[in-house]
Amino acid sequence: MTATEDDATTADVSTPGRPVSLGPAGWLRWGWRQLTSMRTALILLFLLAIASVPGSVLPQQGIDPAAVSQYYQSHPALAPFLNRLSLFNVFAAPWFAAIYLLLFASLAGCVLPRTVRLVGSARQQPPRAPANLARLPASASYVTATAPAQALQQARALLTARRFRISEGDGWVSAEKGYLREVGNLLFHVALLALLFSVGLGGIFGYKANRLLVVGQGFANTPTALDVFRPGRLVGPGNLAPFEINLHGFSAKYVSSGPELDQPLSYDASLTYADRPGTPVRRYQLQVNHPLVVDGVSVYLIGHGYAPIFKVTDGTGTVRWDGPVPFIPVDQTTLTSEGVIKVPDAKPGQLGFAGVFLPSAIDAGGRLASAFPAALNPRVSLVGFTGNLGMNSSQAQSVYQLDTTGLRQLPMQAEPLAAGQSMKLPDGLGTVTYLGYQQWVSLAITYDPGQLPALLSGIAALAGLILSFLIRRRRVFVRATAAADGSTEVWLGGLARSDAAGGFETEFSELAELLRAELPAAAERPFVPERGEVVTPAAAAPAEHDGASAQARASADGQQAAVTDTAGGSGHLGTGVSPVSTVSPRASTDGE
Amino acid sequence: MPINASLGDLSNGLLLVAVVLYALAMLCYASDFAFARHRIMAGLTDTTVAEVAVPELVAAGSGGPATNVTASPPSATSAAGERASRWPSGFWLRLAFGLTCAGLTAHLAAILARGIAEHRTPWGNMYEFIAAFTCMAVLVLVAASVRYRAYYMGLFVMIPIVFGLGIDLTVLYTPAGSLVPALQSYWIAIHVTAMIVAIGLFIFGAVVTTMYLLASRSVRRLAADQPSWSAGILRHLPAPAVLDRLSYRSILFAFPVWTFGVMAGAIWADHAWGRYWGWDPKETWSFITWVVYAMFLHARATAGWRGRRAAAIQLIGFGCLLFNVIGVNIWISGLHSYAGMG
Numbered sequence: 001m002t003a004t005e006d007d008a009t010t011a012d013v014s015t016p017g018r019p020v021s022l023g024p025a026g027w028l029r030w031g032w033r034q035l036t037s038m039r040t041a042l043i044l045l046f047l048l049a050i051a052s053v054p055g056s057v058l059p060q061q062g063i064d065p066a067a068v069s070q071y072y073q074s075h076p077a078l079a080p081f082l083n084r085l086s087l088f089n090v091f092a093a094p095w096f097a098a099i100y101l102l103l104f105a106s107l108a109g110c111v112l113p114r115t116v117r118l119v120g121s122a123r124q125q126p127p128r129a130p131a132n133l134a135r136l137p138a139s140a141s142y143v144t145a146t147a148p149a150q151a152l153q154q155a156r157a158l159l160t161a162r163r164f165r166i167s168e169g170d171g172w173v174s175a176e177k178g179y180l181r182e183v184g185n186l187l188f189h190v191a192l193l194a195l196l197f198s199v200g201l202g203g204i205f206g207y208k209a210n211r212l213l214v215v216g217q218g219f220a221n222t223p224t225a226l227d228v229f230r231p232g233r234l235v236g237p238g239n240l241a242p243f244e245i246n247l248h249g250f251s252a253k254y255v256s257s258g259p260e261l262d263q264p265l266s267y268d269a270s271l272t273y274a275d276r277p278g279t280p281v282r283r284y285q286l287q288v289n290h291p292l293v294v295d296g297v298s299v300y301l302i303g304h305g306y307a308p309i310f311k312v313t314d315g316t317g318t319v320r321w322d323g324p325v326p327f328i329p330v331d332q333t334t335l336t337s338e339g340v341i342k343v344p345d346a347k348p349g350q351l352g353f354a355g356v357f358l359p360s361a362i363d364a365g366g367r368l369a370s371a372f373p374a375a376l377n378p379r380v381s382l383v384g385f386t387g388n389l390g391m392n393s394s395q396a397q398s399v400y401q402l403d404t405t406g407l408r409q410l411p412m413q414a415e416p417l418a419a420g421q422s423m424k425l426p427d428g429l430g431t432v433t434y435l436g437y438q439q440w441v442s443l444a445i446t447y448d449p450g451q452l453p454a455l456l457s458g459i460a461a462l463a464g465l466i467l468s469f470l471i472r473r474r475r476v477f478v479r480a481t482a483a484a485d486g487s488t489e490v491w492l493g494g495l496a497r498s499d500a501a502g503g504f505e506t507e508f509s510e511l512a513e514l515l516r517a518e519l520p521a522a523a524e525r526p527f528v529p530e531r532g533e534v535v536t537p538a539a540a541a542p543a544e545h546d547g548a549s550a551q552a553r554a555s556a557d558g559q560q561a562a563v564t565d566t567a568g569g570s571g572h573l574g575t576g577v578s579p580v581s582t583v584s585p586r587a588s589t590d591g592e
Numbered sequence: 593m594p595i596n597a598s599l600g601d602l603s604n605g606l607l608l609v610a611v612v613l614y615a616l617a618m619l620c621y622a623s624d625f626a627f628a629r630h631r632i633m634a635g636l637t638d639t640t641v642a643e644v645a646v647p648e649l650v651a652a653g654s655g656g657p658a659t660n661v662t663a664s665p666p667s668a669t670s671a672a673g674e675r676a677s678r679w680p681s682g683f684w685l686r687l688a689f690g691l692t693c694a695g696l697t698a699h700l701a702a703i704l705a706r707g708i709a710e711h712r713t714p715w716g717n718m719y720e721f722i723a724a725f726t727c728m729a730v731l732v733l734v735a736a737s738v739r740y741r742a743y744y745m746g747l748f749v750m751i752p753i754v755f756g757l758g759i760d761l762t763v764l765y766t767p768a769g770s771l772v773p774a775l776q777s778y779w780i781a782i783h784v785t786a787m788i789v790a791i792g793l794f795i796f797g798a799v800v801t802t803m804y805l806l807a808s809r810s811v812r813r814l815a816a817d818q819p820s821w822s823a824g825i826l827r828h829l830p831a832p833a834v835l836d837r838l839s840y841r842s843i844l845f846a847f848p849v850w851t852f853g854v855m856a857g858a859i860w861a862d863h864a865w866g867r868y869w870g871w872d873p874k875e876t877w878s879f880i881t882w883v884v885y886a887m888f889l890h891a892r893a894t895a896g897w898r899g900r901r902a903a904a905i906q907l908i909g910f911g912c913l914l915f916n917v918i919g920v921n922i923w924i925s926g927l928h929s930y931a932g933m934g
Contacts, residue, residue, distance in 0.1 A: 038894045042887055049883040049912070056876040056924060063870060063926075091871045199869070208867070260769045267773050289777040289864050300866040444866040451868065458855045465848050 035102070036109035044103040051099055055090035058082065062089060104196055111189045118182050126165055129172035129477035133493030136477070138505055140492045140512035144519035148480035148488045154518050155478040155490075158511070164476065173478045178497075184467025191461035198457055202450030207231040207240070209445040214307045214324045215438050218246030220277070221297070221445065241295035241447070242276045250439040252304060254373050262333045262373055269301055269441050286441075296447065303442035305329050306337050308357050308380050314346035314430040324438040327357045328400055334370040335359050340402040341432075342389055349386040349429055354402050356381050357437070361416065368416060380434045381416035384425055385409055473497040474504050476511060490519065599709035600768035604761075606702035607723060611757045613695030614730070614750055620688030621747035625828050628682045680743050688746055689737065696734060699727045709768045715784045716775055718921060719766040724784075725917075726753050726760070728792025732842065736796065742838055744829050749799050779860035786853030791913065793846035794885075797839045798910035801903045804835035808900060836903070840892060843906065847885055854878050873926040877916035884909035 022030060034040055059067030068088050072079040079088075086093030133139050144151055148171060156166055156173050164175035210228040211219055219225040221244070223237045231239075249270040255263045269286040275295050284292050292299040307324035314320050320343045327339030336358055343351040360372035361379035368381065385407035391397060410426055417423060417434040424431050474496040481489050492512050496504035680689045703724060707714040714720045733749045736742040771780075803826075810826040813819055820826075829835065857878070862868040869875060888906040891897035920926070 038890060042890055042894070042897070045883050045887045045890070049880045049887075052876050052880050052883075055871055056873040056880075056920070060871065063872065255770065258769075259767050263770070264772055265770060266776070288773040289779075291863060291866065298862075298866060300864070302865065446866045448867070451862065454868065455859070458858070462848060462851055462855065465851060469844050469848065 032109060035106050041103065041106050041110070044099060044106060047099050048103060051090065051096050054087050058087050058090075060088060060090065062092065100196070104193060107189055108193060111186055111193075114182070115186055115190075118179070118186060121182075122179060125167035126174040126176035126475060128167075128169060129174045129479055130493065133477055133479055133491040136493035136495050138494040138508040140509070140516075142490055142516050142519075143483070144488050144490055144516075146488055146519050148482050151480040151488050151490050151519055152478060155480075155492075155515055158515055158518065159476060159478075162511075171479055171481060175476045175478075176474070177476075178471050178473035181468050181471035181473050184464045184469075184471065187464030188461050188468060189464075191457045191464055194457035195454055195461065198450040198454035200450070201453060202232070202448040204232045204234050206446070206448040206450065207235045208447075210302075210442060211445065212326055212440055212442045213245070213247045214326060214440040215247050215250055216324075218244060220244045226445070241297045243273055243294045243297070244277060245271055245273045245292075245299065245443070247271050247441060250304060250441055252374065252439075256372070256374075264373070267301060267304060267441075269304075286443075298446050300444040300446070301441055302444045305335065305440055305442075306357050306359060306375065306378070307438045307440045308339075308355065308378075309435040309438060310341055310353075311433040311435055312341065312343050312346065312351060312353075312430065313433075314343070314351065315348050315428045318347075320346045320351075320430075324440075325355075326400075326440045327355065331370070333373065335373040336370040339400060342391065342399070342402070344389050344391045346430060349427075350389045351425070351429060351432075352385040352387075352389050352402050352404075352407060353382045353432065354385070354404075355383070358416070375437060378437050379416040379418060381414070382412070382423065382432065382434075383409060384412050384429075384432070386427075386429055472504060474507070476508065478515075490515070595711075595768050595770065596709040597768070599705050603702045603705035603709060603768070604765075606698045606705060607757070607761060610695045610699035610702060611754060611761065613691050613698060614754050614757070617688045617691035617695060618747060618750035618754055620684050620691060621743075621750060624682060624684035624688055625747065625825055628684055678738060678741070680737070685743055685746075689734075689743065692730065692734060692737075692746065692750070696727070696730050699723075699730065703727060706768060710770065712771060713781045713784070715780065715788065716769075716771045717766045719760055719764045721784070721788070721917075722756060722760040722764065724788045725791040725795070726756050728788050729753055729795040730792075732792050732796040736838065736842070740838055740841075742800075745796075745800060745803070745838075748803055749796060752795065752799065774864055777860060777863065779856065779863065783853060783856040783860050786849055786856055790846045790850035790853055791917065793842045793849065794910055794913055797842035797846060798907060800835055800839035800842065801906050801910075803829060804832050804839060805900060805903050805907075807835055808832035836899070839903075839906070843885065843888065847889065850878075850882060850885070854882060873920050873924040874916065877912060877920050881909060881912040881916055884912050 059071050061068050071088075082088060086095070090096055130136065134141070146154070152168065152171070152173050156168060159173065159175040160166055162177070164177045165179075166173060166175050168174070208228075208230045209221075209226040211226050213219065221240050221242060223229045223231075223240065247269060251266075251268045253265040255261055255265060267288055270283070271286055271292075272281045272283050273292065273294055274281045286292055286299065286301045288301055291301075305327060307326040309324045310321060311319060312321040321341060325339050325341050327337035329335045329337045336356065338354070338356055341351075341353040341355065343353075358368060358370040358377075358379045358381075359374060360370050360376040361368050362371045362377070364371075368379065385402065385404060387407040390403060390406060397403065410429070412425070413423060419434060419436040422431050422433040474494060476492065476494045479491045479493075483489050492508075492515065494504065494508040494511075680686050703714055703720075706720065706723075710716075715724050729749065730753060733742075733745060736745065806822060807826050807829045810820055810823050811832060814823060857875070858868040861870065861872075861875070884905065888902055888909055891902040891905050
């Protein structure tokens with residue numbers, strides 16, 4: 001499950017085919033190996049990506065319930081089927097949970113053993129240097145007049161100064177560096193697990209709520225006062241922070257000319273709040289992107305609209321309704337809004353009204369329309385109904401919709417009302433007066449204790465990611481042996497255990513050059529290595545990339561030839577000419 | 593503050609200049625492939641190997657404690673030679689690179705002028721966003737050209753850039769304007785900038801990977817003695833392994849930036865909407881993109897998957913990215929629907 005090449009390779013190797021006969025324990029081990037293999041992780045990642053797609057294409061219950069009902073209406077046959085597959089609630093679906101839980105199980109199964117191994121390797125010394133350093137992906141050699149022990153001593157000092165971890169033995173030094181890469185890699189994966197837990201924490205102990213508030217009104221943060229209340233699994237009514245909020249004003253500014261006409265510029269809600277009943281009241285200007293945080297709970301401004309004020313007097317002369325009625329915008333650019341007034345107590349008959357509010361009414365070809373979102377010329381047109389509103393039935397009703405079955409439409413004037421105008425209802429049913437308008441805001445109230453842990457996990461994941469991308473784990477070995485003529489042959493070999501992006505060759509050749517420069521040259525004889533001095537990864541091992549091998553091999557040959565030509569075998573190593581020989585061509589063409 | 597219309601017009605003009613310069617640069621890169629004889633199989637000839645190898649060593653050494661290496665005679669001479677070879681060689685390539693840099697300057701100036709005209713970070717709608725991430729892609733091209741001598745990528749990167757900017761200027765053009773309240777936050781400078789940087793790098797990575805796939809196919813065909821029609825162009829490219837590594841580098845850079853961008857977006861979403869993650873279509877697709885690129889990183893480190901399979905996964909990831917940037921804005925409505933396209 002990680003980007004470490006060697007681990008990945010072992011994981012692949014250790015994924016066997018179906019075993020022939022295994023006990024229950026063997027089957028479990030086999031299953032666990034399958035689950036934690038890189039291939040399974042890749043497939044699960046792929047499934048996770050695929051499974052997310054319907055969540056963005058189909059309307060989702062948790063995001064836009066209205067769109068889901070809309071979908072039910074337009075696709076009556078398909079919708080129930082999709083619903084059975086949880087496709088309207090993808091991110092809470094059991095099969096979605098199955099994918100990510102399997103993925104995280106696979107991740108944990110990969111990360112935990114590696115953590116144990118990392119702790120083990122942190123205490124371990126680098127391994128003994130291989131006998132033939134020329135076989136390693138990067139190698140270099142030279143002859144020096146220094147004694148072997150001293151040459152090794154200098155190599156050791158050089159590598160120690162570069163913060164390599166050192167171990168040494170008879171005639172060799174081996175060094176390793178870059179343990180932080182694995183630490184970063186593990187940190188990233190563990191942080192992802194922590195992120196999942198943080199999200200779960202918020203889902204269990206947090207809550208989300210919505211409240212529509214007309215200017216002049218206030219509410220206390222209790223479940224009954226909230227329009228929508230979605231508590232986490234372990235949240236009870238007593239867990240809500242008991243703050244109170246009162247809305248005193250709201251202003252919205254819009255672009256009033258030019259190509260961006262109607263575009264909102266700012267929303268500003270003036271409110272006062274108290275942490276709990278009886279505590280001092282404070283003011284706050286609530287704006288988009290500037291939530292109010294009170295007692296650990298955040299309050300957001302997420303919507304606004306108009307609430308025309310009506311007075312409804314019934315046939316007996318009793319005022320049955322007097323106050324603002326929030327209308328819902330049906331056109332976000334001009335804020336044309338619709339709403340209903342229900343007066344079930346009216347006598348002699350129940351009254352209901354469906355209304356349209358136009359903030360800036362204009363005559364658009366014989367039809368009324370709103371030209372601008374601000375209330376420059378507010379008008380309300382109403383259609384009245386009488387009959388049984390059905391509010392005594394057990395079925396829940398929306399306050400924003402009028403069910404006209406069982407209602408009779410009243411013949412009424414079509415002319416929309418301006419503020420202060422009244423309309424007499426026929427048959428002595430009463431009068432309705434439009435008194436003016438008020439504005440409302442909708443507030444989102446959220447409490448999410450998983451927020452901070454999620455943020456910290458995210459930061460840790462990012463830090464781990466960067467660490468694991470920046471650092472490579474590499475080993476450098478040095479061997480020094482005394483030659484027959486009293487000089488010393490020094491061999492350097494190196495390999496990067498994780499160097500997917502390259503760059504180790506540069507570091508290695510730099511090290512080799514540094515060490516060579518420190519050791520006095522033995523100029524009296526040219527050093528001719530037994531096995532050929534230039535060993536390049538492309539030439540020594542089959543190239544890892546398709547099609548690359550032929551080319552790379554050709555180029556490696558070319559380079560060897562070039563080196564031999566320029567140096568001419570005239571003691572170039574001893575006289576310090578050719579650091580080029582240690583650089584493999586793959587890195588070179590790459591420019592690293 | 594009112595929008596400065598004349599500066600907005602200046603920005604439009606500068607962007608147009610940039611597109612024209614890029615188009616000319618594209619032609620010059622193509623001419624370099626057609627007429628320059630100096631670099632057949634650039635990455636494979638031993639001269640190129642020698643050219644690059646020594647100076648890299650010096651560059652690395654001069655940064656470390658080992659100044660004595662640079663002082664040694666052979667290294668010093670090759671260092672002088674390197675200073676020349678970092679830059680493009682040959683008439684057409686020099687001209688192409690010069691035009692690229694000039695275009696980039698005009699492009700940057702256009703973005704700057706737009707920002708000053710609007711008194712805000714100029715990435716508030718689709719038009720500005722595309723102008724910004726194409727600029728980043730050219731910036732990556734220039735940096736990779738100098739740093740990794742990836743001048744051979746010029747033609748292939750310029751094709752989508754010119755195409756994208758052309759569509760941006762004609763179809764998606766939006767006059768300079770102000771931001772809706774939801775976007776009025778300093779987080780736009782953090783979240784959207786990170787996304788722009790990441791997308792620029794992802795574009796470069798995707799183009800290089802496409803060339804990697806074509807080049808590795810061409811190499812196979814050449815080995816089988818059945819050269820494909822594109823072999824003539826592709827022989828100007830370095831070995832597939834070099835392309836693979838270059839692309840991987842850009843993804844290694846882009847992926848953490850993208851991760852950061854998604855996280856910054858989550859923090860902003862928490863500020864603006866009251867939740868840090870809500871599976872809004874844009875969020876969902878940035879998650880999908882992230883997952884597919886994570887797959888690529890894992891695949892590339894897994895035996896049996898690296899090479900062409902991993903490259904294919906990267907291209908799928910880029911497809912998801914493109915859909916997120918363009919498709920989601922056009923076809924799916926959500927909280928991020930303020931791109932000025934409905």
